[in-house]
Amino acid sequence: MKIEVLGTGCAKCKTLYENTKKAVEETGTAAEVLKVEDIPTIMRYGVMSTPALVIDGQVKFSGKVASVVEIMGMLA
Amino acid sequence: MLKALADYLVFGVFGMAPGSRLGEALDFFVYDTMKIFLLLTTIVYVVAVIRSYFSPERTRRILSHKREHVGNVLAALLGIVTPFCSCSAVPLFIGFVESGIPLGVTFSFLVSSPMVNEVALIMLWGLFGWKIALIYIGSGVAVAVVAGMVIGRLRMERHVQDYVWEIKVGSAELLEQTFREKLEYASGYTVGLLKKIWPYVIVGIGLGAFIHGYAPEDLLVRYAGRDNPLAVPMAVLIGVPLYSNAAGIIPVVQALMEKGLPMGTVLAFMMAVTALSLPEAVILKNVLKTRLLCTFFGIVAAAIVVVGYMFNAIL
Numbered sequence: 001m002k003i004e005v006l007g008t009g010c011a012k013c014k015t016l017y018e019n020t021k022k023a024v025e026e027t028g029t030a031a032e033v034l035k036v037e038d039i040p041t042i043m044r045y046g047v048m049s050t051p052a053l054v055i056d057g058q059v060k061f062s063g064k065v066a067s068v069v070e071i072m073g074m075l076a
Numbered sequence: 077m078l079k080a081l082a083d084y085l086v087f088g089v090f091g092m093a094p095g096s097r098l099g100e101a102l103d104f105f106v107y108d109t110m111k112i113f114l115l116l117t118t119i120v121y122v123v124a125v126i127r128s129y130f131s132p133e134r135t136r137r138i139l140s141h142k143r144e145h146v147g148n149v150l151a152a153l154l155g156i157v158t159p160f161c162s163c164s165a166v167p168l169f170i171g172f173v174e175s176g177i178p179l180g181v182t183f184s185f186l187v188s189s190p191m192v193n194e195v196a197l198i199m200l201w202g203l204f205g206w207k208i209a210l211i212y213i214g215s216g217v218a219v220a221v222v223a224g225m226v227i228g229r230l231r232m233e234r235h236v237q238d239y240v241w242e243i244k245v246g247s248a249e250l251l252e253q254t255f256r257e258k259l260e261y262a263s264g265y266t267v268g269l270l271k272k273i274w275p276y277v278i279v280g281i282g283l284g285a286f287i288h289g290y291a292p293e294d295l296l297v298r299y300a301g302r303d304n305p306l307a308v309p310m311a312v313l314i315g316v317p318l319y320s321n322a323a324g325i326i327p328v329v330q331a332l333m334e335k336g337l338p339m340g341t342v343l344a345f346m347m348a349v350t351a352l353s354l355p356e357a358v359i360l361k362n363v364l365k366t367r368l369l370c371t372f373f374g375i376v377a378a379a380i381v382v383v384g385y386m387f388n389a390i391l
Contacts, residue, residue: 008166012268039166039243039362046246048132048171049164063131063164064261065268 001031001075006042006062007051013037016051016065023071031075078114082107101289108281108327113270115202116195116277116323120269123157123194124262128253130157132168139185140175144228147181152220155188156213165356169363173236174245180228187376188220191351195273196322203330211387212343219347219379226375227368235368276324284327287335297336307341308384312377315348319356325349339391344384351376 005020007013017035024031036042036054045054049063053071060074082103086092092099135158139151165186172182192213200209253261300307325346332342352373360369 008164011272039170040239042167043170043174043243044246046133046171048136048168050167062133064264067264 003031003033004036004054006036012065013051019068022068027075029075078110097289101285104288105285119198121266124265128258128261139177148184148221148224151181151184152188152217155185156192165359166362180224183227184220184224192216199326215383223376223379232368235365273323276320280324281327284331287331302338309381311341311345312348312381315345316352317354318349319353338388340384340387344380347380
């Protein structure tokens with residue numbers, strides 16, 4: 001599983017990255033968590049409000065910081 | 077009720093003397109802090125639910141089929157309800173221009189979104205009444221529409237950073253949220269926003285309290301009162317580099333008005349602080365070449381000065 005956290009480096013994006021890593025640890029999912037700060041890559045997903053979460057190439061949500069529990073739900 | 081509680085705390089529990097400078101400043105601080113946070117929490121939550129129906133992606137879809145003029149007005153209005161965080165300004169800008177939204181319309185949105193929003197509306201309403209709140213919203217939208225139209229007319233597309241035009245924007249198929257998810261989003265948004273803005277609000281209220289208790293009335297009025305024709309441009313010049321949001325600046329605005337500064341000067345100051353800032357300039361430099369960035373700041377500042385003069389003349 002490939003998880004990407006899209007964000008241009010603001011505080012919210014860092015929180016989402018941390019939450020995602022925790023969620024992956026908690027569930028023991030075999031996934032790599034990447035932080036994507038490159039604007040053309042972010043735009044390729046059609047995301048206009050950061051931070052956003054992409055799992056295996058699919059945008060799960062954008063413009064919010066999801067909690068660890070919420071993200072765990074998306075990993076299952 | 078809150079006023080009584082603040083009086084009780086400051087003059088009763090802390091034993092301050094009523095009428096003393098420190099006592100009055102502290103009373104102002106305690107009362108304003110309680111009132112503003114109460115207002116903010118309720119309203120931000122309600123508006124967050126409304127906002128969950130207006131994602132930037134949807135706003136873009138609405139705007140991409142509009143011509144200029146109609147587009148400018150619509151963009152300025154959508155700016156009020158679309159959630160916006162200055163850290164998303166870059167992807168938002170690229171997403172807009174890439175989907176064929178004219179540059180001027182995009183700017184109308186970029187001006188209105190941080191300046192005119194629910195926080196400004198409700199706090200102005202709570203502290204000064206609905207007339208002032210509506211005047212602020214109306215003139216804010218007007219500034220955004222006019223500034224966007226002027227920038228559109230200048231045909232400055234080539235002053236956007238070149239790479240912007242090369243980016244291919246994908247179309248995210250975002251799932252529509254259920255109402256429950258929207259409520260969850262709203263609580264999250266409220267907590268997140270309060271966490272982000274509380275230091276600004278506290279500093280703002282503190283500054284307001286200081287002006288309330290210590291700034292001598294005649295001093296401010298002498299330098300920035302109605303008689304000084306340069307007061308409005310000076311207020312805007314001081315306000316532009318400062319960064320705060322509506323919630324942080326309003327307590328300061330309240331104290332300045334109390335000290336007898338005219339409405340137009342104070343509203344212009346507030347607009348300059350919320351619409352333009354140095355951090356925003358740094359972020360926008362990623363997508364705008366210097367010339368367009370300066371034009372943008374110049375036009376918006378000029379429009380705000382005009383609004384300030386207008387209100388000083390009619391109010």
